[in-house]
Amino acid sequence: MATSPQKNFSELIFLSLTAVASFTVIFFIIGIIIVLLNESSLAIGKFGLMDFLTSTAWNPVTGVFGAATTIYGTLVTTALALLFAMPTAIGIAIFVTEIAPNFLKGPIGIAIELLAAIPSIIYGMWGLFTLAPIMAKYIEPALQNTLGKIPALGFLFRGTPMGIDLLTASVILAIMIIPFTASISRDSFNLTPAVVKESAYAIGATKWEVVKNVVLPYSKLGVFGGAALSLGRALGETMAVAFVLGNNHKIATSLLDAASTITVSLANEFTEADSALYLSSLYYLALVLFIMSFIILAISKFFLLKAERKYSR
Amino acid sequence: MNIEKKRKIESFIALTLSGLAAATGLFWLLYILSDVIIHGLGALHISLFFNDPAPAGEEGGGLRNAFVGQLMITVAATLIGVPVGILGGTFLAEYARGKKFARIISIISDIMVSVPSIVVGAFIYAILVRPLHHFSGWAGAFALSIIMIPVVLRTTEDMLSLVPWTLREAAFALGAPYYKVIIQVVYRGAATGILTGVLLSIARVAGETAPLLFTSFNNNFFSTDMNRPIASLTVSIFQYAMGPYGSWHTQAWGAALVVTLFILILTIAGRLVLKWRYKQ
Numbered sequence: 001m002a003t004s005p006q007k008n009f010s011e012l013i014f015l016s017l018t019a020v021a022s023f024t025v026i027f028f029i030i031g032i033i034i035v036l037l038n039e040s041s042l043a044i045g046k047f048g049l050m051d052f053l054t055s056t057a058w059n060p061v062t063g064v065f066g067a068a069t070t071i072y073g074t075l076v077t078t079a080l081a082l083l084f085a086m087p088t089a090i091g092i093a094i095f096v097t098e099i100a101p102n103f104l105k106g107p108i109g110i111a112i113e114l115l116a117a118i119p120s121i122i123y124g125m126w127g128l129f130t131l132a133p134i135m136a137k138y139i140e141p142a143l144q145n146t147l148g149k150i151p152a153l154g155f156l157f158r159g160t161p162m163g164i165d166l167l168t169a170s171v172i173l174a175i176m177i178i179p180f181t182a183s184i185s186r187d188s189f190n191l192t193p194a195v196v197k198e199s200a201y202a203i204g205a206t207k208w209e210v211v212k213n214v215v216l217p218y219s220k221l222g223v224f225g226g227a228a229l230s231l232g233r234a235l236g237e238t239m240a241v242a243f244v245l246g247n248n249h250k251i252a253t254s255l256l257d258a259a260s261t262i263t264v265s266l267a268n269e270f271t272e273a274d275s276a277l278y279l280s281s282l283y284y285l286a287l288v289l290f291i292m293s294f295i296i297l298a299i300s301k302f303f304l305l306k307a308e309r310k311y312s313r
Numbered sequence: 314m315n316i317e318k319k320r321k322i323e324s325f326i327a328l329t330l331s332g333l334a335a336a337t338g339l340f341w342l343l344y345i346l347s348d349v350i351i352h353g354l355g356a357l358h359i360s361l362f363f364n365d366p367a368p369a370g371e372e373g374g375g376l377r378n379a380f381v382g383q384l385m386i387t388v389a390a391t392l393i394g395v396p397v398g399i400l401g402g403t404f405l406a407e408y409a410r411g412k413k414f415a416r417i418i419s420i421i422s423d424i425m426v427s428v429p430s431i432v433v434g435a436f437i438y439a440i441l442v443r444p445l446h447h448f449s450g451w452a453g454a455f456a457l458s459i460i461m462i463p464v465v466l467r468t469t470e471d472m473l474s475l476v477p478w479t480l481r482e483a484a485f486a487l488g489a490p491y492y493k494v495i496i497q498v499v500y501r502g503a504a505t506g507i508l509t510g511v512l513l514s515i516a517r518v519a520g521e522t523a524p525l526l527f528t529s530f531n532n533n534f535f536s537t538d539m540n541r542p543i544a545s546l547t548v549s550i551f552q553y554a555m556g557p558y559g560s561w562h563t564q565a566w567g568a569a570l571v572v573t574l575f576i577l578i579l580t581i582a583g584r585l586v587l588k589w590r591y592k593q
Contacts, residue, residue: 007490014492018404021397022415025422025466028459032428032436039439091334099328108339110584115342117513117580119520121547122569125554126345129352129562175341182338206324229427236429238523239547243554263431263523270435270527286435290428297424305420 032290040284042277052284058249058265060274065281067288069249073166073259074289077241078234080170080255085177086227092178093185094211109186116179121239127172128243135171136163140256143167158254167255169241176240177230184229188222189215191311221307228300235293238263262289346573353570356563365535372560376568378535382544385537386450386529387519390457394518395511397458398465405466406473407495419470422463433459434524442528450539453529457518464517468510469503476502505590512583516576522547546572 037044043065047055055066096108140161148157192215200210216223246258247268262285273279360375367374401418409415433456441452476499484494500507522545530542531552537543546568553565 011490011492014495015404015408018400018408021400022402022404022409022418022466024397024401025418025425025463028462029421029425031440032432035436035439036432039435088334088338091331092338094328094331095335099332108335111339111342113584114577114580115346117516117576118345118573119522119547119576121520121522121550122349122573123345125550125565125569126348128554129566130344130348175338175345178338179342206320208324208327209320212327232427236427236431238429238431239551242551263429266431266435267523267526270438271530283435283439286432290432293427293429294424297427301420301423 036287040280040287042280043284060278063277070260070262070265072251074261077170081173081234084174089178089181090185092182093189096186097189112179112183123172123176124239124243132163132168132244135168136161155253156255159256161256164244164246165256166259169245172240173234177234181230184226185223188219192218221303225300225303232293232297238267242267349569352566356567361567366533379544379546379549383546386453389454394458394461398462399469401466402469406470422467425463431523434527438527448530448542450529450543453525456524456528461514461518464514465510469507472503472506505586509583509587512579516579520576
């Protein structure tokens with residue numbers, strides 16, 4: 001086939017434009033890793049890897065930095081948030097797919113999608129102005145008077161309830177990831193073939209038995225992938241927790257104590273870091289966070305892809 | 314009690330619990346939304362849009378600088394992010410269709426969509442802010458466009474893949490080169506889908522705060538110079554809400570309502586466009 005040289009030239013230009021554009025993604029991810037490594041090299045050289053990860057020191061005045069307190073805060077808030085959010089999100093998904101009458105399915109589905117679109121700073125601000133006072137006045141004292149009285153659990157609820165603490169931050173994080181997790185779980189539930197469910201009903205299974213024994217096992221890959229995705233999101237979330245955590249570098253055993261996460265430290269201290277070592281340590285924290293969330297997100301993607309392949313068969 | 318009754322009761326309890334879970338979840342979410350609307354409406358005053366901030370602690374003033382700054386950063390980010398995202402998605406869905414590395418790029422984009430946005434801010438700080446010795450609106454726009462590109466790229470890829478292959482073959486048969494087929498046939502077929510992706514990606518970045526903290530920073534004065542620090546609504550909300558003054562808190566609620574409404578409208582528009590297209 002004869003094509004004019006001009007056509008070939010345009011083709012080549014368009015091809016290279018699109019190719020370059022798609023490789024920007026790779027460029028960014030490699031660029032981020034290189035820049036983070038490079039910027040944190042000073043802190044890596046000074047504190048090493050294990051010492052940095054296990055040290056609870058964070059003292060800008062003496063120039064001693066460790067990541068243990070912020071990693072601890074990140075893990076506690078994320079784990080608690082997932083603990084609160086998962087049952088609720090799965091409950092919503094079960095309700096929307098199996099229980100709700102048809103005319104309610106659409107509106108609730110849309111409401112969930114819209115709520116997932118609300119930016120995290122709105123959740124954070126609402127947490128500061130509305131939730132924190134409620135927590136301090138009602139919920140936290142109530143917890144102290146009930147769960148706090150149990151000897152083995154009491155240490156979790158010590159201290160003065162201020163509302164600016166690990167518990168409030170976890171609750172906000174949980175509220176924020178509920179719509180997200182619910183929508184992925186719902187999509188996975190919806191992939192269960194109707195025939196399989198109908199056969200279970202035909203042999204006399206109750207609705208709950210169908211959900212428990214047919215829908216959940218069928219969609220567990222998707223739900224698990226969704227949970228991991230929410231975990232990844234929660235790990236890197238900044239604004240929802242920045243308002244209500246207090247940026248306090250310590251290992252707080254009480255949930256009613258102020259703490260800090262990697263993201264909160266970055267948001268509060270980045271522009272105030274006055275020494276090269278301080279800034280470099282903050283970059284080191286960012287590197288740790290980036291690697292943690294990248295691994296979790298990769299795991300979630302692995303499960304979601306596996307689920308996709310299973311259903312498309 | 315016979316076993317059937319037990320099973321029925323068990324089912325009833327489990328379903329009630331999940332109904333309750335759904336109600337709790339929706340309750341908190343609606344509570345947040347109504348709280349933002351109630352507090353925000355009280356703060357929506359004409360001066361919020363047309364006045365610049367008053368000196369700290371004084372009454373009055375508005376957030377005109379932040380509205381303008383936010384608009385400029387978002388538009389700049391869109392102008393950078395959307396073309397790159399669409400072109401990148403085109404490469405994956407057309408030229409590199411079915412290739413292994415295209416698969417890898419698309420998986421990495423999916424991961425990039427959820428990468429902590431504050432890390433992106435730190436990245437841009439190191440390459441665009443510190444070398445130039447000052448915060449700038451452009452740095453903020455670049456940070457947002459890095460978050461935007463993977464979103465647009467993935468939607469474009471998915472939407473182009475939905476265009477039937479026979480449509481391309483028909484165009485090839487007329488002797489059209491591939492780039493013309495893509496631009497004149499494939500893009501047309503996928504236009505609404507891509508538009509939805511663009512709208513949703515704008516909604517996604519318009520509420521981002523963390524990547525702007527160390528890039529565009531903040532500016533208490535009215536400025537349209539993208540080479541200088543520039544105010545944005547989200548960073549202003551953070552600063553005002555954490556600040557000590559009642560009037561700041563009120564303005565933060567007002568700004569929060571505007572941001573929320575803007576994002577919800579974009580999201581709804583995106584869904585309507587998609588629904589309208591695929592209903593036909």
